[in-house]
Every structure is written in C-alpha cells, then in structure tokens.
Amino acid sequence: MAAKFIYRIKKVQRLMTERKIDILVVVKRENIIYLTGLTQIENMAVLIPIEGEPCIIANWLDADYIEEESGLKTFSYFKPRENLGDKIAKRINAYGFRNVIIGLEKYFISNTVFETIKKALPEAKFIDASDLFYKVRAIKEPSEVEKIKQAAVMVCKGMETALNLIRPGVSMLELSKEVEYALLKMNSNRIPFRIQIVSGERGLLNYAASSCKYIKDGNIVLVFLEAIYEGYYAKICRTIAVGKIPLEQELLFENLLEAQEKAIAALRPGAKAWEVDFTARRIFKKLGLENQFMDIIGYGVGLRPIEYFPIIGRKYHDLIEAGMVIELFSPKIYVKDRGGPRITDLIYVGEHENEILTAFPRKLFRV
Incomplete structure (x- = not known):
C-alpha cells in the first residue's frame, strides 16, 4: 500500500482513538478514494480497526483487482448467496471485538446494510462518524x-x-x-x-x-x-x-x-x-x-x-x-x-x- 494511504489511515485511527470508536465501516465513495486511491468502488466497504490492518469487502468479481490495486487484504462476497452487510459483520467478528463500537457514515450507508449488521451484532453500539472524515480530509x-x-x-x-x-x-x-x-x-x-x-x-x-x-x-x-x-x-x-x-x-x-x-x-x-x-x-x-x-x-x-x-x-x-x-x-x-x-x-x-x-x-x- 502506498505510503500516503498508510499515512491517511493512521490519521483516521488517531481520531478513532479520541472518539472511542473500535472500527469504522466506510462505504462513501469519496472516503474510499481518499483511503485507498481506488475508483472502481461499487458495492464495497473498507473496514478500519482502531489498531491493526484495515481490510476491504468487495463483490467477488472485483475482489482480486481491488486487492492488487489497493494493497489491502480483500474479502469477497458472492451475490446473491451473500450480501455486503453479512460479510461486514463476519469480518468485524473476526477482529475479535467485544461490545464493539462501530462508526458509520450515517447518511450514506444503506438501510439494508445497516440493518443486516445490526441484526448480526446485537451487542454493538453504532455512532455517526461522518464528521471525522470531513476533518481528516480538510x-x-x-x-x-x-x-x-x-x-x-x-x-x-x-x-x-x-x-x-x-x-x-x-x-x-x-x-x-x-x-x-x-x-x-x-x-x-x-x-x-x-x-x-x-x-x-x-x-x-x-x-x-x-x-x-x-x-x-x-x-x-x-x-x-x-x-x-x-x-x-x-x-x-x-x-x-x-x-x-x-x-x-x-x-x-x-x-x-x-x-x-x-x-x-x-x-x-x-x-x-x-x-x-x-x-x-x-x-x-x-x-x-x-x-x-x-x-x-x-x-x-x-x-x-x-x-x-x-x-x-x-x-x-x-x-x-x-x-x-x-x-x-x-x-x-x-x-x-x-x-x-x-x-x-x-x-x-x-x-x-x-x-x-x-x-x-x-x-x-x-x-
């Protein structure tokens, strides 16, 4: 992964620490561009933990391309057997958080994805982190x-x-x-x-x-x-x-x-x-x-x-x-x-x- 994107992710993680956010779910187009440089970004999400390596969730048709271009580990989901929300929930669990606090882009995540994550992670707390990205990108x-x-x-x-x-x-x-x-x-x-x-x-x-x-x-x-x-x-x-x-x-x-x-x-x-x-x-x-x-x-x-x-x-x-x-x-x-x-x-x-x-x-x- 290019140094400038590592630097940007570290900036985001510092703000996550201040806000006590365990993991960010990023789906908004401009935020994905900012964090990865990708423009082929339909039906995908970037997960950023407060510590450790981020990952990407993408449609299986795009996954290999996205991993090669971004340098981030990319997990695929197979439509229609799986959906983006299911895979996000599974990867959040894989990070090992307990009573996880999840930051979301409130006005940009689809209701379907949000409800799927919420159902799969009933103990999770959700907060709006939209302003975090505006401040990072300013x-x-x-x-x-x-x-x-x-x-x-x-x-x-x-x-x-x-x-x-x-x-x-x-x-x-x-x-x-x-x-x-x-x-x-x-x-x-x-x-x-x-x-x-x-x-x-x-x-x-x-x-x-x-x-x-x-x-x-x-x-x-x-x-x-x-x-x-x-x-x-x-x-x-x-x-x-x-x-x-x-x-x-x-x-x-x-x-x-x-x-x-x-x-x-x-x-x-x-x-x-x-x-x-x-x-x-x-x-x-x-x-x-x-x-x-x-x-x-x-x-x-x-x-x-x-x-x-x-x-x-x-x-x-x-x-x-x-x-x-x-x-x-x-x-x-x-x-x-x-x-x-x-x-x-x-x-x-x-x-x-x-x-x-x-x-x-x-x-x-x-x-």
Missing part, C-alpha cells in the same frame, strides 16, 4: 492541491467558453451544452452538478438549472461551473452583464466583490470561521442587506464540491488551518429586482499567503 496534501488546480484550470476554460458565447438571443440551455462539451473535452471526469447558466428572476433561485429561456439585452447572467479531476472538484461563478444594466445592480456587484476580497484576506491560519464571515458581512450590514446574505458563505472543497468542514458562517467556530481549500462565496445577494449577482472562487490557505486557484478575472463582465 487539510490537503500537495498532490491533492495539484488535482484541484487541474480541475480549476478546467472550470476557468469553461468560463472562457461561456463568455465567448453569451449574447442576446442565445438560449441558456444551448449555452450550457456547449460549456459542458468544452469541460468534457478538457478531461473533466464528469460534470458533477448540473451547469447553472441563468438570468433574470431565475438568478435568485438557490439551485436553478439552465432553461430554454433566451438571453436578452439588459440581463444579468450567472454562470456557475464545476469540474472533477481524478476525483477532486473545482468550482467557479461569474456575473455577466449583457448590454446596459441598472446602476443598482452594478453597485451591488462591487459591494459583493469588496466583501469577497476582505473575506479572502481574513482567511488565514488561526482565524475562526465566524471571523471570516464577519469581515464580509459587515459590508452588507452597512447597506442594510445583512439579512439578504445567507448565514453560510463558504465551505471546504475537495473530494466533494461541498465539504462540511470547515464551514464559513456567522455561527461557526471551525479553525482555519494552512492547507485547506475553501470556496468564497457560496451565496449570492438575495434582493428582489436587483439581487442575484454572485462571485465564487477557490482559495488555498497557505502558511504565509493565500492562493486563488480559480485564476480567472474577478470583475463584472460585460458583453
């Missing part, structure tokens, strides 16, 4: 940062494609297809979330999808893109003015950009998440728009487009550390008739200075 290794940078190059190229095509009379759905094709040609593993190219009142929707609506002169168009490189995400959002737009909207964007710049400057090792949020939020408080800016303004980014540690928001005390990659801003300004502008970038928190990984001009674009 500090990025140099190789992880490089993969995020590659994905960032893709979204920047995708944004360039969008800017070259945006004009009155083009449908946003047609535009989305062209941008998606451009991202796939640049070897984005897949399009992780639907491309959002929206304008007008749809710009205020939380997860608006591109529609058949045509771009009109005087519109503000929001372009939000994501890409994946070897499992790692990048994202970007820019605001484009088509023709002349109201001065109120231009000023709102300038305020948003100022707030983002101040938040990026505050995103330093040792800062608390709420302090970064406060730095940005006070600009909107002066304008009477504090309540039009969502309580959470950013998240970690990595093997998920949203990593739930750290969370940048007014009620969060997560500690910012060097090596984190964080998006700012996640939300837009929600003001009817003049709101909707948004700017999103990925920030690498360095020891001495930050780096904006989405190296694309940060301004109000005009076409």
Whole structure:
C-alpha cells in the first residue's frame, strides 16, 4: 500500500482513538478514494480497526483487482448467496471485538446494510462518524492541491467558453451544452452538478438549472461551473452583464466583490470561521442587506464540491488551518429586482499567503 494511504489511515485511527470508536465501516465513495486511491468502488466497504490492518469487502468479481490495486487484504462476497452487510459483520467478528463500537457514515450507508449488521451484532453500539472524515480530509496534501488546480484550470476554460458565447438571443440551455462539451473535452471526469447558466428572476433561485429561456439585452447572467479531476472538484461563478444594466445592480456587484476580497484576506491560519464571515458581512450590514446574505458563505472543497468542514458562517467556530481549500462565496445577494449577482472562487490557505486557484478575472463582465 502506498505510503500516503498508510499515512491517511493512521490519521483516521488517531481520531478513532479520541472518539472511542473500535472500527469504522466506510462505504462513501469519496472516503474510499481518499483511503485507498481506488475508483472502481461499487458495492464495497473498507473496514478500519482502531489498531491493526484495515481490510476491504468487495463483490467477488472485483475482489482480486481491488486487492492488487489497493494493497489491502480483500474479502469477497458472492451475490446473491451473500450480501455486503453479512460479510461486514463476519469480518468485524473476526477482529475479535467485544461490545464493539462501530462508526458509520450515517447518511450514506444503506438501510439494508445497516440493518443486516445490526441484526448480526446485537451487542454493538453504532455512532455517526461522518464528521471525522470531513476533518481528516480538510487539510490537503500537495498532490491533492495539484488535482484541484487541474480541475480549476478546467472550470476557468469553461468560463472562457461561456463568455465567448453569451449574447442576446442565445438560449441558456444551448449555452450550457456547449460549456459542458468544452469541460468534457478538457478531461473533466464528469460534470458533477448540473451547469447553472441563468438570468433574470431565475438568478435568485438557490439551485436553478439552465432553461430554454433566451438571453436578452439588459440581463444579468450567472454562470456557475464545476469540474472533477481524478476525483477532486473545482468550482467557479461569474456575473455577466449583457448590454446596459441598472446602476443598482452594478453597485451591488462591487459591494459583493469588496466583501469577497476582505473575506479572502481574513482567511488565514488561526482565524475562526465566524471571523471570516464577519469581515464580509459587515459590508452588507452597512447597506442594510445583512439579512439578504445567507448565514453560510463558504465551505471546504475537495473530494466533494461541498465539504462540511470547515464551514464559513456567522455561527461557526471551525479553525482555519494552512492547507485547506475553501470556496468564497457560496451565496449570492438575495434582493428582489436587483439581487442575484454572485462571485465564487477557490482559495488555498497557505502558511504565509493565500492562493486563488480559480485564476480567472474577478470583475463584472460585460458583453
């Protein structure tokens, strides 16, 4: 097994000791990628004991391949005679735990697998360990940062494609297809979330999808893109003015950009998440728009487009550390008739200075 994966497993085991977890059952795709480097990971689980060697449970068709690629002992199960839950329970017993405390990814393990383990191990205690993985993955290794940078190059190229095509009379759905094709040609593993190219009142929707609506002169168009490189995400959002737009909207964007710049400057090792949020939020408080800016303004980014540690928001005390990659801003300004502008970038928190990984001009674009 590669040294970096051994190092990651040791990090997980240290946190297990703090949480008094005897064994972790890992089924979530990004956690398996993080711990093993595998991407052929359907219908499988990684078991990590508090001490000793982890193992993998996999479908018999994949078991030999997975063991060879991961370097971990792999136990197979034969469907339909056996199922994943049965085999997990047997291997937990084989580790020799008594009154075992099992950590699970609560929202990601199937009910069938969970109930099977629970029935086979009636003395076991189950706890949610989802947050453990977010904390382990929060500090990025140099190789992880490089993969995020590659994905960032893709979204920047995708944004360039969008800017070259945006004009009155083009449908946003047609535009989305062209941008998606451009991202796939640049070897984005897949399009992780639907491309959002929206304008007008749809710009205020939380997860608006591109529609058949045509771009009109005087519109503000929001372009939000994501890409994946070897499992790692990048994202970007820019605001484009088509023709002349109201001065109120231009000023709102300038305020948003100022707030983002101040938040990026505050995103330093040792800062608390709420302090970064406060730095940005006070600009909107002066304008009477504090309540039009969502309580959470950013998240970690990595093997998920949203990593739930750290969370940048007014009620969060997560500690910012060097090596984190964080998006700012996640939300837009929600003001009817003049709101909707948004700017999103990925920030690498360095020891001495930050780096904006989405190296694309940060301004109000005009076409």
